[in-house]
Amino acid sequence: MIYSFGVLAQKRAIDSLPKNIEDYVLVKPGDTLTIQLNEFSIIPKQKFNSKEDIRYYLWFRRKVLKVYPYAKLASERLDTLNNRLEKIESKSKRRTYTKLIQKYIEGEFTDQIKKMTRTEGRILIKLIHRQTGETAFNNIKGLRSGWKAFWYNTTANVFKLSLKDEYHPESVNEDYLIEDILQRAFQDGVLKKQQAKLNFNFQKVITVRKAEINVEKYKKMFAKQKKKSEKKNKN
Numbered sequence: 001m002i003y004s005f006g007v008l009a010q011k012r013a014i015d016s017l018p019k020n021i022e023d024y025v026l027v028k029p030g031d032t033l034t035i036q037l038n039e040f041s042i043i044p045k046q047k048f049n050s051k052e053d054i055r056y057y058l059w060f061r062r063k064v065l066k067v068y069p070y071a072k073l074a075s076e077r078l079d080t081l082n083n084r085l086e087k088i089e090s091k092s093k094r095r096t097y098t099k100l101i102q103k104y105i106e107g108e109f110t111d112q113i114k115k116m117t118r119t120e121g122r123i124l125i126k127l128i129h130r131q132t133g134e135t136a137f138n139n140i141k142g143l144r145s146g147w148k149a150f151w152y153n154t155t156a157n158v159f160k161l162s163l164k165d166e167y168h169p170e171s172v173n174e175d176y177l178i179e180d181i182l183q184r185a186f187q188d189g190v191l192k193k194q195q196a197k198l199n200f201n202f203q204k205v206i207t208v209r210k211a212e213i214n215v216e217k218y219k220k221m222f223a224k225q226k227k228k229s230e231k232k233n234k235n
Helices: 004-013 051-085 091-114 120-130 135-145 146-157 171-186 202-209 216-234
Strands: none
Touching: 051 091, 051 120, 051 171, 051 216, 091 135, 120 135, 120 171, 135 216, 202 216
């Protein structure tokens, strides 16, 4: 760091006075100055097998960036609910408050979720687990009865989704891609970071995987869709 500051000082031709003195701290000889630095990590550059793979990665990245704010918001709402419930002693008042929050959450998410694609829906389910520490199924079960959660899960299965899906970037390729996109977006300031409530070490994961990006799943998905479209046009 000292070397870097030295090089920077050599390049600067003219010194300038600070515009806002309040942003600076004056240190007298003999004083000890402690500076709190924000934590950051260095993420290695991704390794793609081809330029075509980059296209699929960017496509998937758009999906993750679109969905993450909803998972973050869900976590914030549930934290607020849980913190509030801890202060309510009456069971009847707890039930009343839970119903109000339930309607509020549904009002915020229902219309937006209906507009999501299957891929976006799957990403949302995984990110809800990441942000809340519980699967979407268990979160619904906490707000509603287990029977309601069962039917929610059954409905999701119609679209080949499961509300019981978990988030495991250390072992599931798609989850690894999601986490890779999130960490880079946090570092670049594209997304506002919210600490995950799951315990995993992404630095260790990306080191083991050597930052390799595998998008074969999506290439096959698009190829399958293309065949269906061509077959439909012929008929």
